[in-house]
């Protein structure tokens with residue numbers, strides 16, 4: 001990330017700046033970075049960069065505000081938090097336009113994300129009102145009570161990527177604030193404006209100063225400073241396995257709590273008894289949503305051999321029919337990738353798959369127009385050694401394959417080090433039960449792809465992460481257990 005002083009004369013979006021304590025900081029000694037529209041490459045605005053002084057001030061503000069925020073009752077916190085989500089809903093169309101401009105996804109998807117972000121935050125604030133303490137009967141005479149409490153973990157440093165600029169900050173901010181924690185959030189350098197708008201809604205709703213702080217700039221120095229800072233209790237990250245592991249090591253070194261939602265490589269098993277055409281229609285929508293830049297996106301479609309041709313034909317027809325274009329254009333079903341680097345990544349995954357003997361069924365190329373557009377792509381017969389079969393492409397690439405026996409499909413589904421989401425389609429109760437049990441993933445969807453909901457935990461096993469976000473589990477991840485034992 002190159003830091004410069006950006007002079008944006010035609011900015012379509014201006015931000016108030018970083019949020020530190022009670023102030024918006026529009027200018028810093030570290031300068032600012034441009035933010036681009038991936039549909040055109042045009043600069044749409046600039047984001048100020050936090051240097052060491054701003055990062056330190058944000059940690060100080062979060063620590064100071066934590067003392068007061070943790071003493072508010074869950075109901076008081078709920079009232080402020082839901083005032084902010086009411087503003088988010090009021091402003092959903094305007095913020096969605098910003099989200100689409102900086103990230104690329106179709107406007108309708110962006111607005112759905114905004115409204116879902118508000119729902120995620122509301123659920124966490126609601127759930128915090130009924131975080132129950134647990135009484136444990138004493139074993140020693142004279143001890144009157146032993147109560148296990150859930151208390152806020154402390155100031156949280158949160159790092160969010162670019163693929164869901166509203167939803168991912170919502171999970172981290174919502175859980176922390178509802179639990180009584182303060183936050184320093186660092187949104188992705190490509191998509192900071194949506195997060196600024198979320199923070200602005202909290203400020204406008206009357207959240208006490210310093211409870212929610214926002215910094216921006218080069219990620220490694222910011223995370224290194226915040227993890228090492230004694231005032232920060234917990235680190236929460238979403239992104240790649242490589243960065244997630246490096247941050248996990250850093251968190252362990254400094255004795256910090258850590259939650260990480262990392263990549264996946266989701267299999268989708270389609271059994272012969274399923275309605276292949278209907279599953280293909282669902283699969284196209286799930287695969288190419290947000291241009292495949294979704295950690296729970298299905299990638300490896302394993303279809304029972306006697307329905308393979310039918311499924312492949314329906315899936316490919318669906319992929320070919322998708323309308324790809326700027327997210328702001330009416331009717332667009334798939335927008336651009338987030339930047340040109342991801343377009344290069346897609347090309348290299350495909351070249352590698354073809355070099356290994358895989359077959360390109362459709363797509364495979366960037367679109368001949370300005371912006372980071374890549375065609376919805378279908379590959380088949382790709383050997384297991386190819387990169388796309390092992391590494392997360394994080395883009396609009398589907399890999400189709402046939403299987404004969406359910407045990408074989410399960411073994412192939414579980415063969416990778418990832419374990420975020422897995423999907424299976426069957427009308428056979430016995431097969432469904434077996435698949436739900438055997439698929440090694442934090443989230444298993446049987447006969448649908450909708451495993452990410454505000455009310456349910458989101459997280460992976462194996463290399464796909466540590467802990468959970470969303471649902472009750474997401475809230476608990478921002479709490480610490482405290483035992484109070486009272487002798488009479």
Ligand code: NAD
Pocket residue numbers: 159160161162163187188189219220221223224238239240241243244247261262263264294295392393394
């Ligand atoms: P990345 O892990 O390099 O970056 C993800 C986010 O982490 C970005 O916002 C980045 O600025 C930030 N980051 C990078 N280094 C950091 C550090 N030292 N401290 C704190 N934050 C840091 O991933 P990417 O290059 O954006 O995408 C590459 C791959 O990452 C994708 O192919 C995909 O596998 C994975 N990814 C997963 C998710 C997800 O939702 N789980 C989101 C984005 C990317």
